[in-house]
Amino acid sequence: MQLENYEGILSGEKKAKFLEAKNYRLDFEEDFTLEELWQIHGEAVENLKCGKFQEKGKSCLLDLKREIAWKMLASCEFCERRCRADRKAGKRGVCGVLGTRIASEFLHFGEEPMLVPSHTVFFAGCTFKCVFCQNWDISQYPENGVYLSPEKMAAIVRARHTVSLNVNWVGGDPTPNLPFILDVLHNLDISLPQIWNSNMYMSTETMNLLDGIVDLYLADFKYGNNDCAENLSGVKNYMEIVLRNHKLANQQCDLLIRHLVMPGHVDCCSLPMLDLISRELENKNLMLNIMDQYRPEYKAHEIPGMDRRITNREYQTVLKHAKSLGFSCVP
Numbered sequence: 644m645q646l647e648n649y650e651g652i653l654s655g656e657k658k659a660k661f662l663e664a665k666n667y668r669l670d671f672e673e674d675f676t677l678e679e680l681w682q683i684h685g686e687a688v689e690n691l692k693c694g695k696f697q698e699k700g701k702s703c704l705l706d707l708k709r710e711i712a713w714k715m716l717a718s719c720e721f722c723e724r725r726c727r728a729d730r731k732a733g734k735r736g737v738c739g740v741l742g743t744r745i746a747s748e749f750l751h752f753g754e755e756p757m758l759v760p761s762h763t764v765f766f767a768g769c770t771f772k773c774v775f776c777q778n779w780d781i782s783q784y785p786e787n788g789v790y791l792s793p794e795k796m797a798a799i800v801r802a803r804h805t806v807s808l809n810v811n812w813v814g815g816d817p818t819p820n821l822p823f824i825l826d827v828l829h830n831l832d833i834s835l836p837q838i839w840n841s842n843m844y845m846s847t848e849t850m851n852l853l854d855g856i857v858d859l860y861l862a863d864f865k866y867g868n869n870d871c872a873e874n875l876s877g878v879k880n881y882m883e884i885v886l887r888n889h890k891l892a893n894q895q896c897d898l899l900i901r902h903l904v905m906p907g908h909v910d911c912c913s914l915p916m917l918d919l920i921s922r923e924l925e926n927k928n929l930m931l932n933i934m935d936q937y938r939p940e941y942k943a944h945e946i947p948g949m950d951r952r953i954t955n956r957e958y959q960t961v962l963k964h965a966k967s968l969g970f971s972c973v974p
């Protein structure tokens with residue numbers, strides 16, 4: 644079984660992690676500093692990992708995570724851009740997201756076979772500026788959606804869960820919307836796997852808050868070097884940050900890595916990335932999806948070499964290399 648945690652929740656043998664975070668009781672006060680809250684959080688997460696439950700307390704671990712996330716909003720560092728924008732006071736960071744805007748939500752039948760039907764929630768806004776983005780009309784326009792209250796969103800999740808296998812938080816990127824997502828979970832009591840579908844450029848603080856909440860990371864690993872990441876997505880230190888987060892995700896729960904093969908980027912990105920994750924990640928509870936659907940969207944026509952689809956030879960080279968390294972690939 645490759646996605647042991649995810650499949651365990653579907654079969655009813657396990658519970659969605661966020662429910663455990665709701666059952667773990669603890670105490671904190673609203674006027675505690677972030678440092679004090681992180682201290683309590685660290686102890687609680689470690690206890691949970693060792694199977695130690697705490698049954699007494701006015702509050703719970705999920706509420707502590709919400710408290711930290713909402714406090715962080717006053718100096719936003721949810722992703723490694725670390726803008727420190729006071730989003731509570733209406734200041735925008737690089738992603739441009741203030742309050743949450745939902746661009747769409749629906750039952751998605753086009754995701755990996757083991758995930759469908761997937762209740763996919765698309766947030767407007769993104770922490771990346773990919774020149775080839777296929778969802779650029781929502782990722783680069785953070786106001787391009789509607790506000791739903793967390794209570795309303797939870798009601799929609801409940802209504803869809805008789806059919807959906809999971810909730811799939813995506814965008815754009817879910818990262819700037821972490822407080823909202825935690826509030827939705829506060830209003831939810833069904834054991835439905837939570838999928839974090841992301842570019843994986845989260846800060847370590849965000850990774851800590853997601854620990855014990857996310858059941859499966861659906862994680863992009865787009866590049867094999869920092870220059871391509873900076874040129875095509877406008878981000879710095881891509882390799883160090885995204886590798887670190889893949890390692891953390893690999894320790895926390897299941898990990899399904901998506902890699903979109905890009906034209907002319909097999910030797911500089913696809914193959915070195917595969918070699919790297921083969922060396923650095925545990926091949927346990929891990930799957931790979933090598934994707935061939937690159938289309939020259941958005942500003943891709945302005946970038947030499949990015950204005951075409953990939954060839955079959957490019958795709959087969961990457962797929963063959965992934966299999967030769969022993970990865971389990973989505974068919």
Ligand code: SF4
Pocket residue numbers: 719720721722723724725726727728735736737738739740770818819
């Ligand atoms: S989530 Fe947005 S505002 Fe916050 S650090 Fe990242 S880019 Fe900046």
